[in-house]
Amino acid sequence: MTPEKIVENHKKYVLQSWSKQGNLNPIPVAKADGIYFYDFDGNRYTDMSSQLVNLNLGYGNKAIGDAIKAQVDKFCFVGPSYATEAKSTLAEMIINLLPDSFGKVFFTNAGADANENAVKIARMFTGRNKVFSRYRSYHGSSFGAGNLTGEPRRYPLEPGIPGFVKFFDPYVYREAIDFASEEEATKFYLTKLREQIIYEGPDSVAAIVMETITGSNGVIIPPKGYLPGVRTI
Numbered sequence: 001m002t003p004e005k006i007v008e009n010h011k012k013y014v015l016q017s018w019s020k021q022g023n024l025n026p027i028p029v030a031k032a033d034g035i036y037f038y039d040f041d042g043n044r045y046t047d048m049s050s051q052l053v054n055l056n057l058g059y060g061n062k063a064i065g066d067a068i069k070a071q072v073d074k075f076c077f078v079g080p081s082y083a084t085e086a087k088s089t090l091a092e093m094i095i096n097l098l099p100d101s102f103g104k105v106f107f108t109n110a111g112a113d114a115n116e117n118a119v120k121i122a123r124m125f126t127g128r129n130k131v132f133s134r135y136r137s138y139h140g141s142s143f144g145a146g147n148l149t150g151e152p153r154r155y156p157l158e159p160g161i162p163g164f165v166k167f168f169d170p171y172v173y174r175e176a177i178d179f180a181s182e183e184e185a186t187k188f189y190l191t192k193l194r195e196q197i198i199y200e201g202p203d204s205v206a207a208i209v210m211e212t213i214t215g216s217n218g219v220i221i222p223p224k225g226y227l228p229g230v231r232t233i
């Protein structure tokens with residue numbers, strides 16, 4: 001297929017997410033290797049974002065390709081009630097990297113359904129319904145994760161799911177208040193969060209969902225002590 005035809009088909013048949021469909025102009029990608037991808041004219045692009053952080057180990061990573069091929073040759077899929085070497089080995093590796101409070105891994109397809117399931121588990125475990133998340137956040141765009149999301153990409157889902165409560169990030173750089181120190185900022189934001197939880201009804205809160213460092217909404221690093229403070233609350 002020619003690059004022109006690839007782009008033409010894309011524009012005509014592919015519903016490209018988060019985009020005005022009339023203005024699409026995608027680069028047709030011919031090949032990729034390591035940190036680079038190439039178009040059909042031989043132009044080389046350095047991929048500074050690892051394709052939405054999905055390819056942190058690089059394009060064409062041989063170890064990953066070989067492992068995928070080996071598994072496909074054995075079997076591609078078995079249902080969740082069957083044990084497989086790949087699944088049980090990976091779960092053990094992940095748990096061994098985590099603090100002791102983590103017991104098991106629930107495998108999902110992507111971030112959005114991981115978050116959907118985390119909310120369901122929190123609600124079932126606590127018997128409570130409210131879920132706090134922050135305005136400057138993106139947690140996915142499926143219905144539940146899209147309701148967790150705080151930034152404008154949640155608007156199409158409104159009026160939204162009852163019990164999804166938003167609070168403000170500690171965005172010290174843009175805050176109207178001139179904090180003397182990170183600790184002072186932390187105290188301010190934790191006080192506000194605590195107050196909001198009290199007024200929402202502390203016994204109704206099942207979970208607080210946060211990006212530890214806000215990603216696509218500004219790379220906001222929390223001030224010192226903020227994350228442990230939220231956990232304490």
Ligand SMILES: Cc1ncc(COP(=O)(O)O)c(C=O)c1O
Nearest residue numbers: 110111112113138139140211215
């Ligand atoms: C912080 C964060 N959470 C969740 C998601 C949703 O993940 P996925 O697109 O894999 O569903 C994203 C995706 O960009 C994300 O950046």
